[in-house]
Amino acid sequence: xxxxxxxxxxxxxxxxIGVAMLLAIPFSIYYSDGSLFSLxxxxxxxxxxxxxxxxxxxxxxxxVNTREAFxxxxxxxxxxxxxxxxxxxxxxxxxxxxxxxxETVSGFTTTGxxxxxxxxxxxxxxxxxxxxxxxLGGMGIILLSLAILPILGVGGMxxxxxxxxxxxxxxxxxxxxxxxxxxxQVYVLLTFVQTLLLILGGMxxxxxxxxxxxxxxxxxxxxxxxxIAHYNSAYIDIxxxxxxxxxxxxxxxxxxxxxxxxxxxxxxxxxxxxxxxVLISIFISTLLLTISHxxxxxxxxxxxxxxxxxxxxxxxxxxxxDYEIWPYAIQFILLILMFIGGCAGSTGGGIKxxxxxxxxKNGNAELRKLIHPKAIVPxxxxxxxxxxxxxxxxxxxxxxxxxxxxVATIIMxxxxxxxxxxxxxxxxxxxxxxxxxxxxxPVDNYSHIHLAGKWILSFCMIIGxxxxxxxxxxxxKVYWKI
Amino acid sequence: xxxxxxxxxxxxxxxxIGVAMLLAIPFSIYYSDGSLFSLxxxxxxxxxxxxxxxxxxxxxxxxVNTREAFxxxxxxxxxxxxxxxxxxxxxxxxxxxxxxxxETVSGFTTTGxxxxxxxxxxxxxxxxxxxxxxxLGGMGIILLSLAILPILGVGGMxxxxxxxxxxxxxxxxxxxxxxxxxxxQVYVLLTFVQTLLLILGGMxxxxxxxxxxxxxxxxxxxxxxxxIAHYNSAYIDIxxxxxxxxxxxxxxxxxxxxxxxxxxxxxxxxxxxxxxxVLISIFISTLLLTISHxxxxxxxxxxxxxxxxxxxxxxxxxxxxDYEIWPYAIQFILLILMFIGGCAGSTGGGIKxxxxxxxxKNGNAELRKLIHPKAIVPxxxxxxxxxxxxxxxxxxxxxxxxxxxxVATIIMxxxxxxxxxxxxxxxxxxxxxxxxxxxxxPVDNYSHIHLAGKWILSFCMIIGxxxxxxxxxxxxKVYWKI
Numbered sequence: 001x002x003x004x005x006x007x008x009x010x011x012x013x014x015x016x017i018g019v020a021m022l023l024a025i026p027f028s029i030y031y032s033d034g035s036l037f038s039l040x041x042x043x044x045x046x047x048x049x050x051x052x053x054x055x056x057x058x059x060x061x062x063x064v065n066t067r068e069a070f071x072x073x074x075x076x077x078x079x080x081x082x083x084x085x086x087x088x089x090x091x092x093x094x095x096x097x098x099x100x101x102x103e104t105v106s107g108f109t110t111t112g113x114x115x116x117x118x119x120x121x122x123x124x125x126x127x128x129x130x131x132x133x134x135x136l137g138g139m140g141i142i143l144l145s146l147a148i149l150p151i152l153g154v155g156g157m158x159x160x161x162x163x164x165x166x167x168x169x170x171x172x173x174x175x176x177x178x179x180x181x182x183x184x185q186v187y188v189l190l191t192f193v194q195t196l197l198l199i200l201g202g203m204x205x206x207x208x209x210x211x212x213x214x215x216x217x218x219x220x221x222x223x224x225x226x227x228i229a230h231y232n233s234a235y236i237d238i239x240x241x242x243x244x245x246x247x248x249x250x251x252x253x254x255x256x257x258x259x260x261x262x263x264x265x266x267x268x269x270x271x272x273x274x275x276x277x278v279l280i281s282i283f284i285s286t287l288l289l290t291i292s293h294x295x296x297x298x299x300x301x302x303x304x305x306x307x308x309x310x311x312x313x314x315x316x317x318x319x320x321x322d323y324e325i326w327p328y329a330i331q332f333i334l335l336i337l338m339f340i341g342g343c344a345g346s347t348g349g350g351i352k353x354x355x356x357x358x359x360x361k362n363g364n365a366e367l368r369k370l371i372h373p374k375a376i377v378p379x380x381x382x383x384x385x386x387x388x389x390x391x392x393x394x395x396x397x398x399x400x401x402x403x404x405x406x407v408a409t410i411i412m413x414x415x416x417x418x419x420x421x422x423x424x425x426x427x428x429x430x431x432x433x434x435x436x437x438x439x440x441x442p443v444d445n446y447s448h449i450h451l452a453g454k455w456i457l458s459f460c461m462i463i464g465x466x467x468x469x470x471x472x473x474x475x476x477k478v479y480w481k482i
Numbered sequence: 483x484x485x486x487x488x489x490x491x492x493x494x495x496x497x498x499i500g501v502a503m504l505l506a507i508p509f510s511i512y513y514s515d516g517s518l519f520s521l522x523x524x525x526x527x528x529x530x531x532x533x534x535x536x537x538x539x540x541x542x543x544x545x546v547n548t549r550e551a552f553x554x555x556x557x558x559x560x561x562x563x564x565x566x567x568x569x570x571x572x573x574x575x576x577x578x579x580x581x582x583x584x585e586t587v588s589g590f591t592t593t594g595x596x597x598x599x600x601x602x603x604x605x606x607x608x609x610x611x612x613x614x615x616x617x618l619g620g621m622g623i624i625l626l627s628l629a630i631l632p633i634l635g636v637g638g639m640x641x642x643x644x645x646x647x648x649x650x651x652x653x654x655x656x657x658x659x660x661x662x663x664x665x666x667q668v669y670v671l672l673t674f675v676q677t678l679l680l681i682l683g684g685m686x687x688x689x690x691x692x693x694x695x696x697x698x699x700x701x702x703x704x705x706x707x708x709x710i711a712h713y714n715s716a717y718i719d720i721x722x723x724x725x726x727x728x729x730x731x732x733x734x735x736x737x738x739x740x741x742x743x744x745x746x747x748x749x750x751x752x753x754x755x756x757x758x759x760v761l762i763s764i765f766i767s768t769l770l771l772t773i774s775h776x777x778x779x780x781x782x783x784x785x786x787x788x789x790x791x792x793x794x795x796x797x798x799x800x801x802x803x804d805y806e807i808w809p810y811a812i813q814f815i816l817l818i819l820m821f822i823g824g825c826a827g828s829t830g831g832g833i834k835x836x837x838x839x840x841x842x843k844n845g846n847a848e849l850r851k852l853i854h855p856k857a858i859v860p861x862x863x864x865x866x867x868x869x870x871x872x873x874x875x876x877x878x879x880x881x882x883x884x885x886x887x888x889v890a891t892i893i894m895x896x897x898x899x900x901x902x903x904x905x906x907x908x909x910x911x912x913x914x915x916x917x918x919x920x921x922x923x924p925v926d927n928y929s930h931i932h933l934a935g936k937w938i939l940s941f942c943m944i945i946g947x948x949x950x951x952x953x954x955x956x957x958x959k960v961y962w963k964i
Contacts (some may be wrong), residue, residue: 329895366878396848
C-alpha cells in the first residue's frame with residue numbers, strides 16, 4: 001500500500017477545504033460578526049498544511065489500487081472533519097474538540113445532528129461554513145456513490161456501473177472526471193433554483209443559500225433554532241419538501257431529466273418504489289393526524305405530515321413539527337423510514353431504497369420457489385436480472401447495517417441512554433439524518449450526550465455515509481495482509 | 483389440491499387433541515377442582531368431531547404433495563388452537579373466544595403470552611391442559627423443523643436434511659416416522675429427568691410436571707402468578723436454566739449425545755455460536771447488574787442474569803426478575819436476543835442461531851471479497867460449503883421476518899400502543915417468547931391488549947412458529963395457481 005500517495009491525496013483535500021472556507025468570509029465581513037480572523041486563519045492553515053503535504057509527498061502520477069481507494073475515501077471524510085472543525089474551535093464558539101469534531105462530521109456526512117443549544121448565537125460566517133460543510137459533503141457523496149463505489153464493488157452499488165453519466169470507460173480517472181462534472185452541474189443548478197425560490201418566499205440571501213446548501217445535501221443544518229418551523233410559511237415548507245424529495249432521488253436521473261428524458265424517472269424501479277413509500281407514508285400519517293385531531297384541517301395535516309416524512313426518509317432532518325407528540329404509529333413509521341433512507345446516487349443516507357427493493361423482491365422470489373422448487377425465479381431490477389453475487393453483496397450490506405446499529409445501540413445504552421433514545425440517536429447518525437427519537441428528537445440536540453457517545457456517533461456517521469463496507473473493510477484482517 | 487385429504491388429516495389431529503385432554507382429567511379429579519365436566523366434554527367433542535371428519539373424508543392412502551403439506555402444517559396449528567381452547571370457554575374460566583384462542587395459540591406455539599391476570603385461580607385440570615398444549619406444541623415443532631421443513635425447503639432448514647436421526651430415505655413417510663420416534667423419546671426422557679429434579683427441589687408432582695412440560699417446549703407457561711420467582715429457590719432456578727438451555731439446542735444433537743457422542747455438540751457451529759452468545763450476554767449483564775448495584779452479590783447477579791438471558795434467548799419466557807428495572811443496556815440486549823431465538827431443531831423460536839450465524843459469515847465473506855474481488859470465498863457451516871440457494875433462502879427468511887415485525891408493529895402502534903410495548907409484544911409473539919417489553923413486560927400480561935391486537939398477535943405466534951414461509955406461502959398468488 002502506497003501510504004505516501006494516500007497522504008498526499010488527503011493533502012489536496014485539506015487544501016480544498018481551506019479554499020472553501022474563504023467563501024464564508026464575505027458573509028463574515030458583511031455582517032461584521034467577528035468571525036473573520038478565525039475563518040481566515042483556519043483557511044490559511046488548511047491551505048498551507050494541504051499544499052505542504054502535497055508537495056512533500058507527491059508521487060509521480062500512478063494508478064490508485066482498490067485497497068488505497070478504500071483508505072483514501074475513509075480518511076478523506078475523517079481529515080475533512082478534523083480540519084473543517086478548526087474555525088469552530090479557534091473562534092471559541094465550540095471550545096471542546098469532541099463537540100467541534102462531532103458538529104463537523106455531522107456537516108460533511110450531511111447528517112445534521114448538532115451539539116449547539118443556541119444556533120442563532122453563532123456568527124453568520126461560521127454558520128455559513130457550517131452549512132457549506134454539508135453542501136461539500138453532499139457533492140462528495142454523489143460522486144462517491146455514482147462513480148467510485150460501483151467500481152469498488154460496495155454493497156450492490158455495482159448496479160449503477162452503467163448508470164453514471166459521462167463516458168463509461170473502464171478506467172477510473174477519465175470516468176470520474178466526466179461523471180463529477182455533469183453531476184456537479186446538476187447539483188449546483190438545483191441549489192441555485194432553490195435559493196431563488198426561497199428568496200422569492202421572503203428569505204434573505206444568507207438564509208436562502210444556507211438552507212439550499214443543506215437541502216440539496218439532505219443535510220438538515222438550519223441557521224435557525226427552530227429549524228424550518230421558524231418561518232412558519234406554507235410556501236417555504238412546500239419548496240423545501242419538494243427539493244428534499246429531489247435531493248433524495250438518484251442524481252443520474254435528474255441529469256437525464258434535464259437532458260429532456262423525464263420518463264426515465266418512471267422507468268426506474270427504485271424511483272417508483274421511493275415515490276410509493278413517500279406517498280403511502282404521507283397518506284397514513286395524514287389520516288392518523290386527522291383522526292387524532294393533531295391538526296384542525298386536513299390541509300394542515302398533509303402539509304406537516306409531508307414535510308416530516310420527506311425530511312426523514314431523505315435523511316435531511318429539518319423539522320416543522322415535533323413528531324414526538326404525534327401518534328405512536330407515525331413515530332414508528334418514521335423510525336422505519338430512518339432505516340430505509342434515500343435512493344442510491346442521491347445525497348441521502350440509510351440503507352437505500354434500491355437495496356430494500358431488491359431484498360423484498362428476493363423474498364418474494366423465494367416464496368414462489370417453495371411452490372415450484374425447480375423453477376428459476378430471477379430477481380429483476382430495471383428490466384435486468386440481478387446477478388447472484390450482487391444479491392449476496394446487498395444481503396451482506398443489510399446484515400452489516402443491522403449489526404452496526406445493534407452494537408452501537410448496546411454501547412449507547414451502556415452509557416445510560418434509554419432504549420428509544422439510543423436507537424434513535426444511532427439510526428439518526430448511521431443513516432445521516434440528524435434528529436432521532438426520545439432525548440434526541442426534533443426539538444432536542446446532541447449536547448447532553450456522553451463524551452464517549454459523541455465519538456461513537458461520529459464514527460457511525462462516517463461509516464454510515466461511506467456505505468459501511470468502504471470504512472469497515474479497513475478493520476478486517478485481510479485488508480492488512482499483503 | 484386435495485382438500486378432502488387435508489381436512490381428513492386435520493381430523494386426525496383434532497382427534498389426538500381430544501385424547502390428550504383426557505390426560506388432564508386425573509389432576510381434575512385429584513384436586514376436585516370442578517373442571518372435570520369441561521375437560522371430559524371438550525375431550526369427547528374433539529374425539530367425535532375428529533373421528534367423524536376422518537371417516538367421512540378419508541381417502542385411499544396417497545402421497546401428500548408440497549402444496550398440501552404447507553396447508554396441513556399451517557391449518558394444523560390453527561385447528562389445534564381452536565379445538566384446544568374449548569375447555570377454557572365451556573368452563574367459563576376464559577369466557578371470550580378471542581382470549582381463549584389467544585391463550586391456546588400461545589400454548590401450542592409454545593409462546594407463553596397470557597391474557598390471564600390471576601393464573602392461580604384456574605382449576606388445576608385446566609392449568610395442566612394449558613401446560614400440556616405447550617408440551618404437545620413443542621413435540622410438533624421438533625418434528626416439523628427436523629423432518630418436514632428440510633424437505634419443504636423452508637428458510638434454510640435444508641441444511642438439516644442429513645442431520646435428522648433415523649434412516650435418511652428420501653421418501654417422506656418412513657423418514658418422518660423414524661425421526662419422530664427417536665426425537666420424541668429424547669423429548670420425553672428429558673421431560674422426565676427434569677420433573678424428577680424439580681420434585682427433588684421441593685415441587686409437588688403437579689407443578690413439577692407442568693413446569694417440565696413448559697420448559698422442554700420453551701413455552702414458559704407457569705402455574706404460578708409470579709412465574710418461577712414464586713419458588714425463590716436457587717436450586718430450582720439452576721435446574722430450569724439448564725433445561726431451558728437444553729431445550730433451546732438442536733434435539734438431533736441431544737439424540738447423538740445420548741448415543742454417547744458428546745463431542746458432536748462442540749463440532750456443531752450453531753451450538754458453539756448459541757453457547758457463545760449466551761455466555762457473553764450473561765457476562766455483560768452480570769457486570770452491568772453488579773456495577774449498577776441491582777444485586778448485592780456477584781453470585782446473585784449471575785443467577786438472575788443467567789436465568790433471564792437463557793429464558794429469553796431460548797424463547798421460553800419464564801421470569802425470576804423484572805428486567806424492566808434493570809439497566810437499559812441489558813434490556814436492549816434482551817430485545818436483540820428475542821430476535822435471535824433458539825437453535826434450529828430445538829423447541830425455541832425466533833430467527834434461529836443457524837441463520838444469524840450464516841448471515842454473519844456471508845457478511846464477513848463479502849468484506850473479504852472487496853479486497854480480493856476475484857477470489858472465491860465460500861460460506862462454510864459445519865465443515866461444508868453452504869450452497870448459494872440456501873443463503874438466498876436464509877436472506878429471504880430474514881427479510882420476511884423483519885418485514886413481518888415492522889408491519890405488525892405499525893398495526894399495534896395504530897391501535898394505540900407505545901413503540902417499545904408494541905415492538906416488545908410483536909417480537910415476543912413472533913419469536914414465541916411470551917413476555918416482551920413495556921406494557922407486556924415480565925410482570926405484565928396481554929389482557930389489556932385491544933381485541934384486534936390479540937388477533938394480530940395470535941397470527942404472529944402461528945406464522946413465527948411455522949418459520950414464516952410455511953404459513954405465508956399460502957397467501958401468495960402462485961400458491962393458488964394450478
